[in-house]
Amino acid sequence: MLQVQFLRDNRNEIIERLKIKNFNESLVINQVISLDDKRKSIQSESDELLARSNTIAKEIGILFKSDKREEANCLKEESLRIKEKTKALQSSLLEIQNELRELLVKIPNVPHHLVPSGKSDADNVIVKEHGKIPELSEYKKPHWDLCSQYNLIDFELGNKITGAGFPVYTNKGAKLQRALISYFLDKNTEAGYIEYQPPHLVNEDSGFGTGQLPDKEGQMYHIKEDNLYLIPTAEVPVTNFFRNVILNKEDFPIKCTAFTPCFRREAGSYGKDVRGLNRLHQFDKVEIVQIQHPDKSYETLNVMVDHVSSILEELELPYRILRLCGGDLSFTSALTYDFEVYSAGQDRWLEVSSVSNFESYQSNRLKLRFKNLNGKTQLCHTLNGSALALPRIFAALVENNQTESGIKIPKALQEYTRFNIID
RNA sequence: GGAGAGAUGGCAGAGUGGUCGAAUGCGGUGGUCUUGAAAACCAUUGUACAGCAAUGUACCGGGGGUUCGAAUCCCUCUCUCUCCGCCA
Numbered sequence: 167m168l169q170v171q172f173l174r175d176n177r178n179e180i181i182e183r184l185k186i187k188n189f190n191e192s193l194v195i196n197q198v199i200s201l202d203d204k205r206k207s208i209q210s211e212s213d214e215l216l217a218r219s220n221t222i223a224k225e226i227g228i229l230f231k232s233d234k235r236e237e238a239n240c241l242k243e244e245s246l247r248i249k250e251k252t253k254a255l256q257s258s259l260l261e262i263q264n265e266l267r268e269l270l271v272k273i274p275n276v277p278h279h280l281v282p283s284g285k286s287d288a289d290n291v292i293v294k295e296h297g298k299i300p301e302l303s304e305y306k307k308p309h310w311d312l313c314s315q316y317n318l319i320d321f322e323l324g325n326k327i328t329g330a331g332f333p334v335y336t337n338k339g340a341k342l343q344r345a346l347i348s349y350f351l352d353k354n355t356e357a358g359y360i361e362y363q364p365p366h367l368v369n370e371d372s373g374f375g376t377g378q379l380p381d382k383e384g385q386m387y388h389i390k391e392d393n394l395y396l397i398p399t400a401e402v403p404v405t406n407f408f409r410n411v412i413l414n415k416e417d418f419p420i421k422c423t424a425f426t427p428c429f430r431r432e433a434g435s436y437g438k439d440v441r442g443l444n445r446l447h448q449f450d451k452v453e454i455v456q457i458q459h460p461d462k463s464y465e466t467l468n469v470m471v472d473h474v475s476s477i478l479e480e481l482e483l484p485y486r487i488l489r490l491c492g493g494d495l496s497f498t499s500a501l502t503y504d505f506e507v508y509s510a511g512q513d514r515w516l517e518v519s520s521v522s523n524f525e526s527y528q529s530n531r532l533k534l535r536f537k538n539l540n541g542k543t544q545l546c547h548t549l550n551g552s553a554l555a556l557p558r559i560f561a562a563l564v565e566n567n568q569t570e571s572g573i574k575i576p577k578a579l580q581e582y583t584r585f586n587i588i589d
Numbered sequence: 590g591g592a593g594a595g596a597u598g599g600c601a602g603a604g605u606g607g608u609c610g611a612a613u614g615c616g617g618u619g620g621u622c623u624u625g626a627a628a629a630c631c632a633u634u635g636u637a638c639a640g641c642a643a644u645g646u647a648c649c650g651g652g653g654g655u656u657c658g659a660a661u662c663c664c665u666c667u668c669u670c671u672c673c674g675c676c677a
Binding site for chain 1: 607608635636637638639640645646647657658
């Protein structure tokens, strides 16, 4: 959510830049500003009336004590008249505030200057490519075949007990998964992130705080009886740790990492992309979250990108980094870098991480602030990224390292798996 | 699931209808004293909105009501805690 003051101060620039995100409703922005004008005038009118009725109430108290009944009754009447007026003003104020919020929630975050224009993922810009695409034999297999050949994942069993998109890991597959989680968490804590194990269910306020609610309601699993949502990413609980918090400037940067399963309904996803581990309803992910001073958030974004790169390099996976174009950028993000690894069994790039700077867009919803040098409260910047999403890493590792004698485990992982080949 | 208790400022904890945005203690910040520190003492210390400012308004878990006036009374919701039962 953008701040109204920010919209006022930068109206034309914001309208221009939002076009990059294919948001062309400049009307909404004008509406917000004029509604806010209305809000201000009604509020000051109502404040004046309330001030009068407060003084009246005090006077009545004094009059009663000195037994001046008649004068008191006179004031009572005036107070009742004021009360009627303020009641009407308050209710229209509430209406305006709701309307204002509804409009504000519709305006996406303003894209950063680096964001290229474009309509779809085809327009994303490759900013870096690293590693050699492995040359496999003509008998190479996709991971779903390898997983059943080596007994790593039982997709059918998942279908039986839950449904499609809920794989069951087994044997060395389960061990590899566990190894990856530990490895990622260790990498992140070595880089200074504090490890958390958050709840996997969150309340409505948390869903709103990070921007999943109200628009992406249908993408989360919802438990009606308790009005709780299964988290679609650890970003939701972890970032919401800091909802309604005022930090001191020396608290920066706040760095958190958490492993959680992620639950996504993926309503409306069909087609061949969903085969095997490519798209799941439940998957594991290790997330990194940072809260930063606004002046340092872009510097931090780069550091996070480098951190994710270093993990992929250690895993010896060929990857590329994309700067998302306006059309592919998420509603809440100002700048996002996607990481894709090459999965040689399927011969395609798989997204394994998405590192974003939300600037103050989430903070404004979360009411996450800090005291600046003038002692004023100011919104923080929030950032997050995957480090890393498990299933596609799993898929790429299995596919890229397949040999006739088995699947080789990269060196960096061996101390975690305690085996160096799956055969 | 049954029974009960509670929700007040960063924390602890007073406050049962008018001068309560809220005592007191702790903590934080600034200062005095000191070679330095501690102690002691003094001052200061919530958030939001409007305003150049003075200041005004709102907020004592959320929502609603009674009243000229509510932290205080009433209704309702949520959450937390304790005991019993069940259970990883």
